[in-house]
Amino acid sequence: MAHDDRSARGIVRDVSDVDRDPELNPPSEPGAAEVPGQVPAVSLGQGHSSVPVVANHDVVDDEIDDPVFVTEKLSVSYGGAPAVLDVSLRVPQKQITAFIGPSGCGKSTIIRCFNRMNDLIPTAHVEGMVRYHGVDLYGGDIDSVQVRKRIGMVFQKPNPFPKSIYDNIAFGPKVLGMKGSMEQIVEQALRRASLWDDVKDRLDDNAFGMSGGQQQRLCIARALATNPDVLLMDEPCSALDPISTGRIEDLMHELKETVSIVIVTHNMQQAARVSDRTAFFIVDMGSSEEARIGRLVEYGPTDRIFTNPHDIRTEEYVSGKFG
Amino acid sequence: MATEVVTNGSGGPDARSVFGPPRRRLGEKAIAVVLFCAAVTSVVITVGIVASLAGETITFFADKAVTVGGFFTSSEWSPLFSDPQFGIRPLVQATLIISAIALLVAIPLGIGTAAFLSEYASPRVRAAIKPTLELLAGVPTVVFGYFALTYFTPTVLNGLLGLDVAVFNGLAGGLIVGILIVPTIASVAQDAMTAVPQSLREGAYGLGASRRQVTVRVVIPAALSGVTAGIVLGASRAVGETMVVLIAAGQLPTTSLDPRSPMETMTAFIGATGKGDVPTGSTGYKAIFAVGFALFVMTLILNTISIRFVRRYRQVYE
């Protein structure tokens, strides 16, 4: 059905059509001058794209009120070489937003801007703007430690501390100086991660004795213990078996009522299953093979991205033609 | 249309209202400074070594009794006599002779052990030999000195081998120092040999080579940088070794090239002289520093060469 729909509507469109389509080309952010109908000049810095990049990708979306993150032309380079360029999008609150795309397209790099984890890489240089509830995350007076207390992260490979389950969960609150009964905090975090019943009798056991799926849920519980506002998940299930993956996806559905989630995943089906909105990135080869630069192609509600994408590259990716 | 909270060009809501008050970061900076000071202490130590040695050496040469030329060329070393002589040649000569004897012993033993452990020994044999080698490496040098004097010279050299050596002699010192440095050479050489990729060996085996041929013609040449590093490191240890030569090789500076006679090395001189209460500032006291400085320079050169070789073989395979 999707295919008929697409071909009926002529999915292979001219780029210029895209430009003139008001649905796709709404007025941009105040302050950015844009001549309607004109394809914005493509500036990659080094080399040009062989195909003009899609003009506007839902920078301002009517549906997103009071977004948790707003990025404007966010770009990251390592040691002078650009890695991902010009990402502008708005992440909604209390929803699951997925970043998908082939490997090397910069989705992890972008997500790591949201909690200033790129600071740990000396050669990384961030340009553009990332706003969190309106505050510029890279502003001069922002302390990355405080950022990370509000914005939590779960990594690709579970990385529990070599300590007891209890100590793993308690670490964040202790370091944060949270008040209240630590036992309650630990229990609540484990309940939120659907782990409490599994481990309530063995809180003093070493976390390394858990299975991979349990360890990852422990890491999620650990991140939740500080009551973050946002949870960033960088390919959290790629090291896990399908059953553990399913459990974590169910968990995400529960969590999004209290926590905004941004998930990076190379598994399209997963993005289709769990997320409310999806952003699709690609690797732009530029004029030479060396210039592998990540770019945002399309961003919008998940079912639209998967059933009726606007960009042909999105369509090719989600239908499995490449990636 | 979209409602935007941010309407002006500035940062929008105050960071404080979103993140809370900023934390004080003085503690973190202070910790970094303290740790840096600790690390810098090692540099201070080196500076101290060089300063103390070089400083006193300069005043040593300023002393009327000493001439730079005489120091390096004269063959008479008697700094504590009433008419002191300061020719360092006997000391350097003894150091070199004993180190040469030590290397003559330790190189075949060390490389042989390394090759055996790396290419031939089964894991069980290796598990038995390696700790024994570490035990050998852990025995204090004073024990080896005792062994050289009380057992090796009388029973082995004079008794078993029938040589006619003096009670204190350079041969015993050299041979025992040689045994002492075998673990040093063996462990570095074995590391280098084990680091040779299996694919190189398999290429040779595939051509029909025997294990002996693979070891001698493929592994050892491929590991040459590391083996050399081990040898140079062993040489450095032999040059700097004190207790064995102090106890067993004697305290008689001599120009004799015969290792069967007693000979005082640079290290033995420092030990023998420093033991007593040499008055600070006396020429004898300064002589300790001059000889110490020469010793330090020699081992520094050897160590730098060894590190270069280690870096070279690590780079190739890692």
Place this chain on the structure above:
Amino acid sequence: MTTASARPARDVLGKPSSSHRLRDRLFVIMLALLTSVALIVLAVLLINTASDGVPEISWSFLTSFPSAFPAKAGIESAITGTLWLMGVVTFVIVPLGVASALYLEEYADSSRWWNRVIEVNIQNLAAVPSIVYGILGLAYIVRGPLSLGRTVLAGGLTLSLVVLPVVIITAREALRAVPPSIKEGALALGATRWQAIWRQILPASIPGIATGVILSIARAIGETAPLILVGAATFVAFNPTGLNSAFTALPLQIFSWVSQPSDQFRLLAAAAIIVLLVILVALNAVAIWLRNRYQQRW
């Protein structure tokens, strides 16, 4: 039914070269012999020393003080002196060594020249002959700026200088063995750099650091040359009374007795050697037990 006749390997593969086989055999034998020489020497040393020394070990030997009369001499002051020295050494090398290692592993930017200088410096210091540290101790600690005299503190500080580079190197390796994902996880939870180090990285590397410290102390216990320059000139017949007391130590006592021409004293030296070796074996056993028991498999 045909039966395939088995052809001897010789016909198929050709005759093996007998001279090559001989050389192969001899080569292995030669390597095994070379390997065993050092081990045999060690065995002879141990057996010989034990047979001379063990009979001399008695409770009175362990509790008497050195004396001009071999029959009355003992090593109590040497043992207590060694213990005092090791106390000082531990107190110095643990904070200084761990702090330096922490700086180099966690804080230093290796592109800065001064950090590279520090690293190369430590490598060189680890290979300096120990008697040079003795000279340094004599010039600056016993005499010179610190002028502590030939005291326990001076001896301990000098020995600390000898083993400090090795402690720093082993501590760095222990810190490096902790996977970076642990640090990332801690930082992502909002820990400061120091909190991540103090609460996660350092605790995880303590077994490795402890092993390194114990092995360094074992090495320091056997060091004689620096103590000759920094320790007492005459024999010390009393236990150390404090940090600024004169002292003797096991290796010093051994050296002193070996240097005496009398055979009796040689036997006492052998006995003291056995005591020293027992202490060293015990220390090494503790280090190995620590390493095996607490080693983290990441």
